[in-house]
Amino acid sequence: MRLTLKLTLGILLGVALTLVVNSVLSAKRAREQFEKNLEQDHLVLARALAVDIIAEARDRGEAGARKLVDNLNAQRGSIDIAVVRAAEVPADVGRRLDDDGVSQAFVGAGDAERLVTRLALPHTPLVLTLSESTAPHNRGARAAQVRRTVIAVVGLGGSALLAFLFGFFVVGRPVRALVDKARRVGGGDLAGPLPTSRSDELGLLAAELNAMCERLAAARAELMRAADERIAAVQQLRHADRASTLGLLAAGLAHELGTPLHVVAGRARLIAEGG
Numbered sequence: 001m002r003l004t005l006k007l008t009l010g011i012l013l014g015v016a017l018t019l020v021v022n023s024v025l026s027a028k029r030a031r032e033q034f035e036k037n038l039e040q041d042h043l044v045l046a047r048a049l050a051v052d053i054i055a056e057a058r059d060r061g062e063a064g065a066r067k068l069v070d071n072l073n074a075q076r077g078s079i080d081i082a083v084v085r086a087a088e089v090p091a092d093v094g095r096r097l098d099d100d101g102v103s104q105a106f107v108g109a110g111d112a113e114r115l116v117t118r119l120a121l122p123h124t125p126l127v128l129t130l131s132e133s134t135a136p137h138n139r140g141a142r143a144a145q146v147r148r149t150v151i152a153v154v155g156l157g158g159s160a161l162l163a164f165l166f167g168f169f170v171v172g173r174p175v176r177a178l179v180d181k182a183r184r185v186g187g188g189d190l191a192g193p194l195p196t197s198r199s200d201e202l203g204l205l206a207a208e209l210n211a212m213c214e215r216l217a218a219a220r221a222e223l224m225r226a227a228d229e230r231i232a233a234v235q236q237l238r239h240a241d242r243a244s245t246l247g248l249l250a251a252g253l254a255h256e257l258g259t260p261l262h263v264v265a266g267r268a269r270l271i272a273e274g275g
Helices: 002-075 091-096 135-186 201-274
Strands: 079-085 102-107 114-120 126-133
Touching: 002 079, 002 102, 002 114, 002 126, 002 135, 135 201
Parallel strands: none
Antiparallel strands: 079 126, 102 114, 114 126
C-alpha cells in the first residue's frame, strides 16, 4: 500500500503541476489577447471618431467638437470620450505619442484599471481621449478562473482515484503476493507457486521466485536423501564397531580364560599320570 500511495501522490503532483501551469499560462494568454483586442478596438474607434471630430472642429470650432463628443458619450456608456488641448496632455503621455500621434496605456489596478487611448487630431490643437474600464473583463476573468479551479479540483480528485485504483490492482496486490510468498519461503514453505500470467517485470519476478522455490525444494530433497544415506552409513558403522568390539571382547575373554584352563588341564594330567 505504501508503494501505491507513493505512486498516487507522484501522479497527483504531476497532474496538479500541469493543471497549475496550464491555468496560469491560459490566464496570461487570455489577458494578453484581451488587451490586444481592446487596444485594437480603441484605435479603430478613435480613428473613426477623429474624422467626424476634425470635420466638426473645422466647421464649428472647438466648441462644436466638444458638443459632438458630449453627444457621443451619451450614446456609448462604457467608453468615456473626451477632447483636450494638446497643451493639457501630461508631458509623460505626450512623449509616448508615436509617429501616428497615438498613445495607449493601462492605468490603475484591479477593478479601477482602465485603458486610456489618446489620438492627436491632425490640423487641430486637440487630442482625442478614450477611456474604458477593464472591470467587467476582470470580473469575467475571475469567474473563469474559479471555473477552471473547480474543474482542476475535480480533475485532481478523479486522477487521484484512478491512480490509486491503478496502483492497487496493478502494483499493490502483486507486490503484496510477492511479499507473502517471500515470507513463506523464509519460513520454509516452498509450496503454492505464484501466478505468472503477467508479462511485465512483476510477472518476471514471480516466475523467477517460483523457479527459485523449485530449485530450493530439489536441493532440500537432495539434502534429505544425503542425510538419510549418512545416517544409514553411520548406523552401519556403529553396528560394525559394536561387532568388532564384541569380537575383541570375546577373544580377550577366551585368552584370559584359556590360560588358566590349560594350566589346570596340565596339572590334572600330571596328577593322573603320577597316580
